[in-house]
Amino acid sequence: MCFKRLSLGLVVVAVLTAGCSSSVSVLEPVVEAVEPSCGNSAAATTVTVLGTMPVKTVSPPEGGEATIDGTYHAWFGTHELTEVKWIDGHTLTAVVPPGIQAGTYGLTLQSPFNTRTTKDAVFEVRAGECQVLEPVVEAVEPNCGNSASATAVTVLGTLPVKTVSSPEGSEATIDTVYHAWIGATALVEVTWVDGHTLTAVVPPGIQAGTYGLTLQSPFDTRATKDALFEVRAGECQCTPRCTGRTCGDDGCGGTCGTCVSGTHCTSAGTCEASLLRIWNTGVDANGAPLPVGSADPQWQLVAGPGVTTPRAAIVLSNQHPGGGHYYSSSDSRWIWSNADGSATASAPYTFRLRFDLTGFDPTTVRITGAWGVDNSGQMTLNGSTPTGTGTFSLAGAVADSFDAEHAFTISEGFVAGVNSLEIQVTNAGDSYPGEINPAGVDVTELTISGTPLP
Numbered sequence: 001m002c003f004k005r006l007s008l009g010l011v012v013v014a015v016l017t018a019g020c021s022s023s024v025s026v027l028e029p030v031v032e033a034v035e036p037s038c039g040n041s042a043a044a045t046t047v048t049v050l051g052t053m054p055v056k057t058v059s060p061p062e063g064g065e066a067t068i069d070g071t072y073h074a075w076f077g078t079h080e081l082t083e084v085k086w087i088d089g090h091t092l093t094a095v096v097p098p099g100i101q102a103g104t105y106g107l108t109l110q111s112p113f114n115t116r117t118t119k120d121a122v123f124e125v126r127a128g129e130c131q132v133l134e135p136v137v138e139a140v141e142p143n144c145g146n147s148a149s150a151t152a153v154t155v156l157g158t159l160p161v162k163t164v165s166s167p168e169g170s171e172a173t174i175d176t177v178y179h180a181w182i183g184a185t186a187l188v189e190v191t192w193v194d195g196h197t198l199t200a201v202v203p204p205g206i207q208a209g210t211y212g213l214t215l216q217s218p219f220d221t222r223a224t225k226d227a228l229f230e231v232r233a234g235e236c237q238c239t240p241r242c243t244g245r246t247c248g249d250d251g252c253g254g255t256c257g258t259c260v261s262g263t264h265c266t267s268a269g270t271c272e273a274s275l276l277r278i279w280n281t282g283v284d285a286n287g288a289p290l291p292v293g294s295a296d297p298q299w300q301l302v303a304g305p306g307v308t309t310p311r312a313a314i315v316l317s318n319q320h321p322g323g324g325h326y327y328s329s330s331d332s333r334w335i336w337s338n339a340d341g342s343a344t345a346s347a348p349y350t351f352r353l354r355f356d357l358t359g360f361d362p363t364t365v366r367i368t369g370a371w372g373v374d375n376s377g378q379m380t381l382n383g384s385t386p387t388g389t390g391t392f393s394l395a396g397a398v399a400d401s402f403d404a405e406h407a408f409t410i411s412e413g414f415v416a417g418v419n420s421l422e423i424q425v426t427n428a429g430d431s432y433p434g435e436i437n438p439a440g441v442d443v444t445e446l447t448i449s450g451t452p453l454p
């Protein structure tokens with residue numbers, strides 16, 4: 001045997017020189033990898049095969065220059081690759097034709113020596129893109145919208161698009177179709193602008209709340225970022241309304257200012273000296289007695305037969321029924337649930353006066369006054385029998401209960417803010433000839449005092 005060694009690229013092959021035996025040394029190829037290892041069945045895919053690819057040196061019998069035979073053939077399964085080219089002893093290139101059924105394939109190589117080798121499961125054919133990219137959501141601008149109207153937004157993040165190769169080898173197209181949702185509500189007019197930007201419109205009518213944003217890319221991959229967008233039942237850009245106001249709510253959760261000690265903020269947004277005010281029965285806001293039949297703006301009927309919600313007490317039409325009963329007062333009027341004083345006997349009716357101690361130390365407050373009732377009554381302050389001196393209960397069907405004033409002083413039991421003075425009145429079964437059996441209550445000569453908070 002007479003061997004001649006030739007160096008061909010990176011591969012050393014041994015061949016027989018001319019004049020020796022006609023047999024040749026047969027070399028086996030080795031497949032290590034295919035790159036890429038995946039292709040879309042809809043398109044041709046150029047691959048590189050890595051491994052050991054020996055070539056055959058052919059010396060002509062008549063002598064002269066030896067030639068190299070680098071002819072390789074390759075198959076994925078039974079599908080032959082095209083344009084198979086030997087590049088060097090470790091590298092081939094080839095083209096996987098389109099139309100191969102999706103699946104995983106081994107590669108079979110046939111060398112110039114007509115030897116074959118196969119490596120299993122080196123290439124995947126997919127009915128779609130091999131490279132699937134994920135979008136990333138980073139931000140939405142603006143990040144708030146009014147539920148009453150549509151909001152145009154810009155979504156920022158990483159927004160890959162898909163290149164779609166044509167099986168015919170014509171120009172590739174780009175698929176930029178994105179879908180987006182705020183919570184479960186799809187956005188409209190979703191438009192990919194560039195790899196970091198898309199625009200969309202949040203439709204109106206989404207319930208107020210904070211929502212995540214979900215994107216679906218052209219690869220059908222999705223990404224969600226939570227708590228990215230707020231839907232409000234109103235304007236997102238709140239403009240404080242403080243024109244002409246020096247204090248109070250600015251309409252946006254803030255304040256237009258605060259008032260100094262001894263003053264308080266009125267509903268009109270101005271600071272006024274804090275005053276203690278309290279009202280007798282049957283008077284207007286300035287304390288002047290009202291005409292008979294008037295609604296009392298301060299005292300309310302809050303419980304009693306047929307009473308389901310508080311309503312204004314009424315100034316009795318007859319302030320002296322039964323031939324001159326009920327005491328007279330210049331600063332108050334007798335009131336009842338109606339103008340004629342008719343009542344369900346033996347059932348309690350509850351009248352309430354609310355008064356505000358805001359700006360005052362409730363432990364220093366004191367109320368004085370006098371009252372009468374037809375027929376019996378109990379006074380309470382904030383739900384309890386008052387602490388103080390004088391008469392807080394008028395019992396029994398006696399004329400003294402309505403023919404004379406009964407003085408009292410309340411010195412404890414006040415609370416910060418709004419307080420309630422209540423009188424529960426029960427009519428008795430007495431009667432006057434030719435008249436209805438009337439009922440009524442009168443509170444007179446009320447005074448209130450207290451020390452402003454520092």
Ligand SMILES: [Ca+2]
Pocket residue numbers: 374375427428430437438439
């Ligand atoms: Ca009566």
